[in-house]
Structure formats: structure tokens, C-alpha cells
Amino acid sequence: MRISYDQPFYLFLLNLRTEVNIMIEEYLKIIPKPVNISSKEGVFTLNEQTIILTDLNLKETAEQLKDILLSTFGLNIVIKEDLQTKENNNVIILKLINNEKQLNQEGYDLIVSQDHIKIMASTPNGVYYGIQTMRQLIPLELNGKKNLNLEFSIPCVVIEDYPRFQWRGFMLDESRHFFGKKVIKYILDLMAFLKLNKFHWHLTDDQGWRFEVKKYPLLTEIGSKREGTITARQKALLCSEKQKIPIDGIPVMGYYTQKELKEIICYATERHISIIPEIDIPGHTTAILASYPHLSCTGGPFEVSTRFRVHRDVLCVGNSEIFEFLENVLDEIVNIFPSKIIHVGGDEVPTMRWKECPKCQALIQTEGLNTVANLQSYFTNRIARYLASKGRRIIVWNDILNDDLISSALCQYWINNFNEVLDHVRRGREVVMSEMKTLYFDYPYKLIPLHQTYNYDPIPSNLEEKFHKNILGLEACLWTEFVPTKEILDWETFPRLIAVAETGWSLKNKKNFESFQKRLTSFVPWLDLFKVNYAKKEEY
Numbered sequence: 001m002r003i004s005y006d007q008p009f010y011l012f013l014l015n016l017r018t019e020v021n022i023m024i025e026e027y028l029k030i031i032p033k034p035v036n037i038s039s040k041e042g043v044f045t046l047n048e049q050t051i052i053l054t055d056l057n058l059k060e061t062a063e064q065l066k067d068i069l070l071s072t073f074g075l076n077i078v079i080k081e082d083l084q085t086k087e088n089n090n091v092i093i094l095k096l097i098n099n100e101k102q103l104n105q106e107g108y109d110l111i112v113s114q115d116h117i118k119i120m121a122s123t124p125n126g127v128y129y130g131i132q133t134m135r136q137l138i139p140l141e142l143n144g145k146k147n148l149n150l151e152f153s154i155p156c157v158v159i160e161d162y163p164r165f166q167w168r169g170f171m172l173d174e175s176r177h178f179f180g181k182k183v184i185k186y187i188l189d190l191m192a193f194l195k196l197n198k199f200h201w202h203l204t205d206d207q208g209w210r211f212e213v214k215k216y217p218l219l220t221e222i223g224s225k226r227e228g229t230i231t232a233r234q235k236a237l238l239c240s241e242k243q244k245i246p247i248d249g250i251p252v253m254g255y256y257t258q259k260e261l262k263e264i265i266c267y268a269t270e271r272h273i274s275i276i277p278e279i280d281i282p283g284h285t286t287a288i289l290a291s292y293p294h295l296s297c298t299g300g301p302f303e304v305s306t307r308f309r310v311h312r313d314v315l316c317v318g319n320s321e322i323f324e325f326l327e328n329v330l331d332e333i334v335n336i337f338p339s340k341i342i343h344v345g346g347d348e349v350p351t352m353r354w355k356e357c358p359k360c361q362a363l364i365q366t367e368g369l370n371t372v373a374n375l376q377s378y379f380t381n382r383i384a385r386y387l388a389s390k391g392r393r394i395i396v397w398n399d400i401l402n403d404d405l406i407s408s409a410l411c412q413y414w415i416n417n418f419n420e421v422l423d424h425v426r427r428g429r430e431v432v433m434s435e436m437k438t439l440y441f442d443y444p445y446k447l448i449p450l451h452q453t454y455n456y457d458p459i460p461s462n463l464e465e466k467f468h469k470n471i472l473g474l475e476a477c478l479w480t481e482f483v484p485t486k487e488i489l490d491w492e493t494f495p496r497l498i499a500v501a502e503t504g505w506s507l508k509n510k511k512n513f514e515s516f517q518k519r520l521t522s523f524v525p526w527l528d529l530f531k532v533n534y535a536k537k538e539e540y
């Protein structure tokens with residue numbers, strides 16, 4: 001007899017299956033939540049006799065898996081580069097396959113059976129993400145008992161997984177405070193574990209220039225050091241430039257040599273993370289002006305700033321030397337950073353100096369720009385065209401969206417002018433969402449609690465479906481004016497970045513804050529293992 005789909009018994013079974021699957025997902029506690037999980041009978045036993053069998057093209061990925069199993073679980077296991085072998089018992093198989101359905105080549109299939117684990121994807125990136133998921137299936141509790149005959153039971157499952165968005169990012173401001181190489185690598189490790197793939201590195205601002213430029217050594221000799229930092233947040237928000245405000249007297253300094261930048265980029269690339277450097281121009285440039293005051297409208301002098309908010313002194317766009325300077329700096333950036341996208345800031349640029357500057361006024365006349373406001377589009381388009389000649393594309397903060405902005409510019413939305421952002425998208429252009437109200441981690445949990453970050457959806461509810469693909473994804477930002485230490489950095493960032501990772505990766509209909517909270521509780525031992533000083537439940 002055929003069972004009709006609307007018969008009560010069938011519906012009962014279907015409901016039961018859904019319930020069971022929800023329980024499976026809670027039990028497997030994976031973050032970000034995969035697209036599909038189905039549970040099977042039994043467990044795979046991972047031990048020192050387990051062998052990794054790998055495609056030749058996945059040798060480095062296999063080495064990464066080996067390193068994880070050794071460093072986290074104390075298991076020293078062997079890699080064999082041979083998929084032809086008949087060996088099918090107690091093996092982890094890493095395999096490249098053709099699979100076009102997987103978005104952006106980052107998806108993977110993970111099958112855990114009693115005999116073997118199989119991770120298949122169309123790219124090493126996909127296999128790497130499959131490994132990150134498998135890692136979460138291994139119970140952490142036994143960790144540390146290295147003298148025992150170690151065995152880990154991994155539940156049998158079939159997981160199909162791929163990301164919702166291609167841009168899943170985190171921005172760190174190292175101008176306001178400098179954290180250094182060790183902290184950056186630690187962040188990259190956590191990002192990779194959460195399947196985040198864009199690290200936006202805010203390396204320059206009024207309060208410090210943070211990387212070596214061989215042609216302009218004063219950028220680091222002078223621009224990377226400041227005397228201290230304003231103390232009270234409130235004062236910082238209210239103070240005018242003319243007021244003399246007390247500072248804490250604790251010097252802030254530091255920068256990356258080009259050798260260190262290359263080392264960090266290499267570290268990120270191994271983890272399938274693209275680093276997007278930001279050089280914020282033509283505003284937020286006091287550290288440049290302190291080093292090379294002739295690039296300003298007034299001639300200075302300037303000091304690397306100890307206070308925050310918008311600074312009225314910006315690059316003198318009317319001075320042709322600034323283009324020579326910036327092109328030389330960008331040449332060095334392009335030589336170091338492989339990213340096809342370079343962030344050139346563009347936020348919070350006051351025009352008062354340009355109004356009074358003969359050079360800027362002359363440029364407005366000769367270029368027929370009409371108003372001082374058009375100087376910034378002129379400037380940004382000129383920089384964009386230069387970078388385009390090097391095969392790179394700019395991303396800018398949404399402050400400078402207007403009709404004149406070069407059409408290839410990618411926009412990063414943070415605040416205001418949301419209709420302009422929607423217009424930009426409806427003209428077929430692209431946006432990354434960093435909405436301040438939900439994704440700015442420098443705001444305390446009292447203002448942006450975890451659920452607010454988690455429930456943010458990057459696709460605006462009033463955006464027509466045909467433009468959804470133009471929203472590339474989302475990026476959380478940590479501005480560090482009042483983040484002097486790794487401990488505070490950790491506290492502001494975690495667990496909110498975990499929520500962002502789930503929004504960036506998991507399908508919208510798979511997301512649920514209650515489920516996330518339960519899985520987060522199970523995820524905490526991982527944060528402990530990474531030594532993250534995360535915010536506790538009563539704090540977020």
C-alpha cells in the first residue's frame with residue numbers, strides 16, 4: 001500500500017524526523033551552523049592508528065589537519081598521499097571533486113562513517129573548512145591526557161555545507177592601539193576556525209601609521225609614535241580641537257616592517273583569509289601630516305594625535321605632490337598585499353581647509369569641480385584609477401557615495417545615507433555591510449547586546465531580490481580608541497564575532513538565536529583552549 005503524504009502517520013514521522021534533526025544539530029553544536037546535517041548510527045574512533053589519505057593537491061591541507069590533531073588532541077598521525085589504495089578502515093580521506101553548486105568554491109561535504117571520515121570539496125579552501133567542522137565534532141574533554149592511549153569518538157554524520165555570503169569579515173583598527181604580530185596571528189586562527197575569510201586591517205589614522213614604507217621613513221619614525229591617549233571617553237566625544245585635553249602619558253607606538261607584513265599575509269593565506277589593507281585618505285591623516293607637513297593645506301606643524309573624533313587638517317588635494325606621495329605608498333602596498341581589493345577609507349573628511357587653501361581652490365577652477373565637496377570625488381577617483389592600473393579595486397566607506405564616484409568602487413556601509421547605499425546597489429554596484437548599530441564591537445554589550453548582533457541580516461528588507469547578490473556580505477569592526485590591550489579586544493569581540501560568523505555563513509532559515517546560545521555554551525571550551533578573554537553570559 002502506498003502511503004499518501006498527507007496521511008497523519010506520515011506527517012507524524014516527518015515531524016519526528018524534524019525534531020530529531022534539531023536535536024542532532026544541538027548535539028553536534030557546530031558554529032556556524034551547516035546547511036544540512038543528517039545523523040547516522042555509530043561512531044568513528046579517531047586514534048594514533050588513524051591515517052590521513054590525501055590527494056596530492058591537498059598535501060598542505062593534510063599537513064594542517066595533522067598539526068591540528070597533534071596540537072589540540074595530542075594525536076600524532078601519519079599522512080599517505082595515495083587515494084588509489086584499498087585501505088578504507090580507520091582513515092580520514094581528503095579529496096578534491098568537481099562540484100559546481102558550492103558557492104565561491106568554499107563549500108564541502110563531510111561524511112563520518114564507522115570506518116572512515118571523508119572530506120570532499122572542489123578546492124583546498126573547501127576541504128580546509130570541512131576540517132574546521134570535523135574539528136568541532138571531536139570531543140575536547142579528553143584533551144590533555146596525553147599519556148593515555150588516546151581515543152576520540154566522532155558521531156557518524158553526513159554534512160553538506162557552503163556559505164551564504166562570500167564576504168565574512170572582521171576589521172581591526174591598529175592605528176589607535178597597536179597589538180602586534182602575535183595577536184594578529186591569534187585573530188587569524190580564530191577567524192579561520194569560524195570560517196571568516198576577510199581581515200580588514202585599518203593600519204593608518206590620525207593616531208598612528210603602522211607599517212614601513214621604504215620611500216618615506218618618517219611615516220614610521222615620526223608617524224608611528226604618540227605621547228599618550230586622551231583618558232575619558234566622554235571628553236573625547238565632546239572636546240574641540242582648540243581645547244587642551246589631558247592625556248594619560250602612556251606612549252603608544254609600533255609598526256610592522258614589510259618583512260613582518262609578508263609573514264602575516266602568508267599566515268592568513270594558509271588559512272584562506274584575504275587581508276585587505278586600509279590606508280585612510282584624504283582625512284584621518286594627522287600621522288601622515290606630522291611626518292610630512294608639506295602635504296597639508298596649511299603647512300603645519302602637526303603632532304600624531306592623542307585625541308579622537310574628526311580632525312580638520314586633511315591632505316591638500318590641490319597639491320600635486322600628494323598624488324606622487326600616495327602613488328609611491330600604494331606601489332609598496334600593492335607589492336606586499338596580494339588582495340585585489342584595497343581600502344582607501346574616505347570617511348569623515350571636513351572641507352574647511354580646502355575652502356581656505358589657494359591650491360585646492362585653483363584645482364577646483366582648473367578641473368571645473370564647482371564646489372569644494374567635489375574635491376573628494378576627484379581625489380578618490382584619481383586614486384581608484386591609479387590602483388585599477390595595477391589591477392586593484394578600491395573599497396570606501398559609504399560617506400563618499402555620490403553620482404561622480406567611480407562605478408567600480410565597492411562600498412562599505414556603516415552609518416547614515418542608507419538610501420544612497422540602496423541606490424548604489426540598485427545601480428548594480430556592490431556593498432559590504434558593517435552597520436554601526438549591530439557590527440561595531442567597540443560599543444559595549446549594553447548598547448549592542450549579542451542578540452542584536454546575531455539578529456542583524458545584511459540583506460535590507462526593502463531591497464528587491466534581484467539585487468541581493470550585490471550585498472557581498474558583512475564585516476564586524478573593532479575600533480580601538482579605548483581598547484589598549486588584548487584582554488579588552490577579546491572581551492569586545494567575543495562572542496559577538498561568533499554571531500557574525502554564523503550570519504555570514506549559515507542560511508537565513510537555519511538561524512535561530514536560542515539554538516545559537518545553546519551551541520555557544522558548548523563552544524566555550526574552544527574559546528578557553530584559544531585563551532580568549534570572552535564576555536560571559538551575564539555580560540552580553
Ligand SMILES: [Zn+2]
Pocket residue numbers: 296297315316317318319353354357358359360
Ligand atoms: Zn589644500
